Amino acid sequence: MTINSSLKLMNNDISTKSNMLKYLQKKLQCSKIEKIIDFTTLEWEKNHARILDDITKNFDSKVIIRSSAIGEDSFENSQAGNYTSILNVNSQSKIKLKQAINSVIESYTKKNNINDNNQILIQNQSLDIITSGVVFTRTVDIGAPYYVINFEDGSSTIGVTQGSINKTIKIFRKSSLLKLHKKWKSLLNSTNEIELLLDLDSLDIEFGITKSLDIIIFQVRPITSMPKIKNTKIDNKINSLIKSSTKKYRNFKKINKSCNLKPIFSDMSDWNPSEIIGNNPNLLDYSLYDYLIMQKAWHKGRSKLGYQNMNNSNLMTKFGNKPYVNIEASFNSLIPENLTNSLKRKLMKYYFDKLSDQPQLHDKVEFEILFTCYDASTDSRLAELLNYNFSKTEIKKIKKSLINLTNDIINNFPKILDECTKSIITMKKNRKNIYANSNMRKQNYFQKLETADLLLSDCKNFGTTPFSTLARIAFIAAAIFKSFLSKQIISIEFFEQFMNSINTPLSEFQSDLSSYYEKKLSKKEFLNKYGHLRPGTYDITEIRYNKKNIFLGDFYFNKSKSTKIKNLEINKLNKSLEKFELEFSTTNFLSFVKESLIERENLKFEFTHNLSDALELITEAGHDLGFTKDELSNLDIKTILISYKKFKKNELKKFWSKKINLQKKKYLINNFFVLPPLIFSENDFNFINYFISKPNFVTSKSQTSEIIFLDDENHDIDLSNKIIMLKNADPGYDWIFTRNPSGLITQYGGVASHMAIRCAELALPAAIGCGEILYEKLKSSSKVMLDCKNEEIIILENNNNDEMAKVRKTLKLLGYIK
Structure with missing residues (x-):
């Protein structure tokens, strides 16, 4: 089936969450979907008494009242978590059922999605879930050929505290599953089955895994943010890369044979x-x-x-x-x-x-x-x-x-x-x-x-x-x-x-910049000393300070120098x-x-x-x-x-x-x-595990602020009183300290790294070296509390485009995480 025929199927036969689940429910062998009753808002308006009778006859335990609106999960966009769903509703109480159903319909109206074909989905609440999460069948950014599993064990809350966050593993699509944990084998077998049924390999599947390792499917939607690529060609090339990298690793293994140590490689x-x-x-x-x-x-x-x-x-x-x-x-x-x-x-x-x-x-x-x-x-x-x-x-x-x-x-x-x-x-x-x-x-x-x-x-x-x-x-x-x-x-x-109290070249930079603004130092003199700096010291594509005067804008820098060091402690x-x-x-x-x-x-x-x-x-x-x-x-x-x-x-x-x-x-x-x-x-090279890095916290301060992700393209944005996020930073990024930031978070960096020393010198709260998983999670946030004293980064607000946050909202509504 082509992407166009998949699109036609999606738009007609399985155009809503409920229709998708019903379509799959009849065909799945490797996983299951809980019992479903659904109806449109028009059907509810015309005959809610009959619908309530059907629900009380078909369910004998608590149920979940779920949204299933037109356009909620389509090829064009995803509105995951956009509408209300209500869990733990007594299936034998028509009053409570009616209240819950009306609440879901009201959430459609609030979002201005008024359509008689919008549905309400009723399901049993799954029991004995030990792991829940989402599997993306390709990476959502560029469509690389990896299953990306974001998951939580038990009912614990994801909290970005002390470096903890939802767990992630990535698995190359063509990998043999023999060496995988049994629950991931079961999940990927289920995922492969759904891909074959829909003839589509760019899916976002919400799942639960029970104590007996049964796979429960909560939701299936296309990934809407992924660019279109020639998947087969890329997949084969990555397969070749994995083979050549494996060979290279084995060569290191031969070299290390004399010392009896397996090769280990680290990026940090x-x-x-x-x-x-x-x-x-x-x-x-x-x-x-x-x-x-x-x-x-x-x-x-x-x-x-x-x-x-x-x-x-x-x-x-x-x-x-x-x-x-x-x-x-x-x-x-x-x-x-x-x-x-x-x-x-x-x-x-x-x-x-x-x-x-x-x-x-x-x-x-x-x-x-x-x-x-x-x-x-x-x-x-x-x-x-x-x-x-x-x-x-x-x-x-x-x-x-x-x-x-x-x-x-x-x-x-x-x-x-x-x-x-x-x-x-x-x-x-x-x-x-x-x-x-x-x-x-x-x-x-x-x-x-x-x-x-x-x-x-x-x-x-x-x-x-x-x-x-x-x-x-x-x-x-x-x-x-x-x-x-x-x-x-x-x-x-x-x-x-x-x-x-330490004065490094940054202190001189700030002093000279102040002199420049006070007209005590000419622009030429200033650039003769600092013009060679560039954000990305080794990167030829980055522009030097003397070619792009990004730091010669508004000057906010204030540094209070310590006056006395306590003799008693000395x-x-x-x-x-x-x-x-x-x-x-x-x-x-x-x-x-x-x-x-x-x-x-x-x-x-x-x-x-x-x-x-x-x-x-x-x-x-x-x-x-x-x-x-x-x-x-x-x-x-x-x-x-x-x-x-x-x-x-x-x-x-x-x-x-x-x-x-x-x-x-x-x-x-x-x-x-x-x-x-x-x-x-x-x-x-086939099974990519991520280890939760604990950031290196600088100072004992706490700061709550909006967060700004800084890259090569947005040097001119307002950084004042914002917590800045940088993947990696060297001396060429020292200009950020002239913009009065309230804090700094980096993906890479150690205890004694350049930015750690800079932030200590300025008494600026910072979390240096968060690692990939935490950093990517923080990129989707808009406001955080950076609490260096208690060594925590707490997300207070998320951006609307955070796919995992949307999934978590759904899983939370389903009652599988708190």
């Missing part, structure tokens, strides 16, 4: 690529991040501090378009070098086991799983090793190693800080010399690419490599400081007051440092925290200048060769930096054109390839 661990370049980056973004940090700089910076050297390991890989951190390389690189090999292997097994048992911790591994330094919480955390066959002697060795590692880093900090300062000076000086030795305006494409190559080389040598070292030190400083808070050695007031802190054997004799602890965080941000600010300038030169060279920014984003940096030296101009244009066209097609197909936040096995 360690250097958190999803936060920096997003979970669906262009090829150029990915390759630049890989070239500048994830190939070598990341491990060079760590091994310098006394961690295990991972010289031949690349930290990042990708499946489809999605970047992942290789957990084996990451965890190994954070083990002290001076431990014995047997202890290193034993720690790695413990780390892998714990992450496998608690996957929701993958964005917090350095605080919750790994031992990367010594702090006030280390002893209590080390005690857990006794449950994993570590002896007391082994635990003592690990503790001693961590104390020595941490103290070596503390004692060497002044020297490292000095080296980083010199790196910044060298990078700035070299950048200036590069520009002085070349006439930028008269450069041809070759010279522009040559200059970009020099800038990127300096960016790596004097920027990202020392940044990797300092980022680790800043993390250690933050970990020690937070451990004193968790052990109640310091108060939350002291912690927040101190973090708010004394208590210093005594604790001695107790935990941390040697802060040559370096003051609070200075260690402050200076490491500030210098980390300074290095980031400077190396992104080189990167941004290189991207501009690549853009200009591309323009000279006839390519747009969007086209250039489909090239990897290695191709760009090698090919311009290898080919003459016309040959280069042909070579790039071929590469770009191939990558465009590949990227487009990869968009339909759904991948999980964590990959533990080959099965994870």
Whole structure:
């Protein structure tokens, strides 16, 4: 049956909820639909006495009076949850039945749907439901070939509190169901049957599953928001992608065979690529991040501090378009070098086991799983090793190693800080010399690419490599400081007051912006300093500040700086440092925290200048060769930096054109390839599980406000007194803090991420790193309460287009959730 014939069937024979259910009720073998009596509003008006008699004769328990209006569920739109339904009506009380039926009819009138053919649907209320929810037979955004099951177990309420939310799994449509839980096998067998009966594979099916694993169908409607695509072609391509990804995973398995650990990949661990370049980056973004940090700089910076050297390991890989951190390389690189090999292997097994048992911790591994330094919480955390066959002697060795590692880093900090300062000076000086030795305006494409190559080389040598070292030190400083808070050695007031006293480049940005508005600083001076920033540091398609002055609008920024740090708490802190054997004799602890965080941000600010300038030169060279920014984003940096030296101009244009066209097609197909936040096995390419991430809450404040989802297209909207939602954010998004937001929520990001530090500095309530499921749910809300003190995000109001909210309303009316 074609889409048109399906549409005709829908519009004629099964044009309402009740007609659809009756049509299916006679044919279903794998599921069931409760007994139905229905009638039109006209029939009710003419003969309600006979209808009431029919109901009392046909039902002997409580019933549900459901809406079934014309147009409520059609190909054109869905009005799920738009009309009243009433549950737990006594089927033997004609008075109560009449009242309930009239209430449903009145809801039609209120919504201005006055049609004599609108129906009322009467059904038994299903008993013993253990799971209820909705299955979409394709993803509702782009129609990717996955069954999407949003469900709740029992009768618990979905609450977006402490990161909890309705559960979701996605299953590739062509997957074998043999490895699935029995209830999902039953559900998908039922779903397949309905698809075949309707000859339609874009459906929204509300279901319940009983204790005996019977499938009850409550509602079936077409998905109205999905774009039309050639399903079979896409499905086959995704099937091929799954096979090639499975093969790639097996290759990692062979590499890991020697250490007896199965490969694990995470999108939010360690250097958190999803936060920096997003979970669906262009090829150029990915390759630049890989070239500048994830190939070598990341491990060079760590091994310098006394961690295990991972010289031949690349930290990042990708499946489809999605970047992942290789957990084996990451965890190994954070083990002290001076431990014995047997202890290193034993720690790695413990780390892998714990992450496998608690996957929701993958964005917090350095605080919750790994031992990367010594702090006030280390002893209590080390005690857990006794449950994993570590002896007391082994635990003592690990503790001693961590104390020595941490103290070596503390004692060497002044020297490292000095080296980083010199790196910044060298990078700035070299950048200036590069520009002085070349006439930028008269450069041809070759010279522009040559200059970009020099800038990127300096960016790596004097920027990202020392940044990797300092980022680790800043993390250690933050970990020690937070451990004193968790052990109640310091108060939350002291912690927040101190973090708010830190002056990073953001503070300078705000100060200089204020000077600009007060005409103390010229626009040219301001842009010379900050013009290189762009939202999306590695993204060539993003426009720099000096090309699009998005931040030079109204200026709202206010930051109240802390005036005094309590001496009493500083004394208590210093005594604790001695107790935990941390040697802060040559370096003051609070200075260690402050200076490491500030210098980390300074290095980031400077190396992104080189990167941004290189991207501009690549853009200009591309323009000279006839390519747009969007086209250039489909090239990897290695191709760009090698090919311009290898080919003459016309040959280069042909070579790039071929590469770009191939990558465009590949990227487009990869968009339909759904991948999980964590990959533990080959099965994870077919069956996508989501783990509820607990956000990293910043400050102890609570804020209730409208919520604004910010993307690349809506920079000019009013953000004042709104809670901003961003998928991922880097220094290029610091302009948002000039718009007086009331809070920030991000999908990606960790405890010590860029935005976490920024929000702490500004005392702005934030939830950093909510994860995909919670973030997508929040995108459909219009008003939330961000309660950082109690670590909750509570949805207060939803948008009208939230499909799951509509489904929940129906299930709630049916009595299956509260």
